[in-house]
Amino acid sequence: MTDLVRYHVEARTGVGFPLKAGQLLTIIDPQGEQSGDLVAFGEADKAEWLSSGRSIDYNETIYLTTGHVLYSNRSTPMFTIVEDTVGKHDFLFAPCSLEMFQRSYGIQGDHPSCFDNLAKNLASFGITGDMLPTPFNFFMNASILPSGAITIAPPLSRPGSFVRLRAEMDLIVGISACSAPGCNNGTCKPIDVEITGKIGA
Template identity: 60%
Template sequence: MEHAIECRHIERQSGTGFRLKRGQILRVIDPMGEQVADLMAFNAHDLDEVLSSGRSIDYANTIYLTTGHVLYSNRSTPMFTILEDQVGRHDFLLTPCSPETFQIIYGNYAPHPSCFMNLVENLTPFGIAPDRIPTTFNIFMNVRIAESGELTIGPPISKAGQYIELQAEMDLIVGVTACSAELSNNHSFKPIDIEIRGQGA
């Protein structure tokens, strides 16, 4: 594997946005362990094409996407292929936490950082409006499903230094956050690191 051509450190409860060329590899790293990273992507040449939870889960026939699985767009076009996954547990059911999340779920009406607002802030410069941001791929998030259908959010099982690598299958605009939700991160907020490898097509 060639050396990273770009590295970014995402501080706790913050985010970043960037371009990724087709063929480049994105490594998302949990440097301290038990920290979720929300990921969203758009076709760099057509912002109406966006990463799709429904398509990706449908075609993989599993909610636990991992090594070898493809993440599809709303137009059923491959956006990412998961090349390597050292953790094996991520969520693609739940939306990025928002100010309303903390009001409705936590009963917290005080100002609170959120993945949705961090994505909005970092994707707006690329022309992406808030209403374009759908369900994110919640890397390292540990969501368990009971037979009744009830969801339980457990601590991430990621350990310090573990990562997932995704290869871009088209030119992309990508947003990544270090998640701000207490339940998702075992009540401790930590940073996320990313590396971009390869020159792309």
């Protein structure tokens, strides 16, 4: 594969970019135990977006990994997970937001969040915060207990761990390095992103 584009997403920041059908998107945890958020929209029609509900429904699991397809709200394949060295991600939680930090942690004043990072970096593509769906929370280690409670443990990712997805349609993608220390074993760290492959491959 020939590297086309690389992004280094600093801790508590985000990035937005186009991704063409057939290109490979590799999300890398350079330091380990760092999660992040992935959202996607159809490049031709932003009203088509990555759907947690459709993806969980059609794959019949909440734990999506190698071989699973991520679908849009219109039931169109958006991504195929072609390689995954971690194997545990979340597709249930909304992006962390200022309101979440205030409600759940009692934080006063401003605080970086995945919601703000995604909205800021996707604004130039005509995507607003109100359009953001439930993200694919890569490397986030959430588990559902028999009681229905959800627990969050440190990510299983280690330095160099990655998940690689193939775009199945032309997309606008947003990625945020998670700003919630509780999801990342107490510290917030960067995420690396690589885009490889020929357009339309």
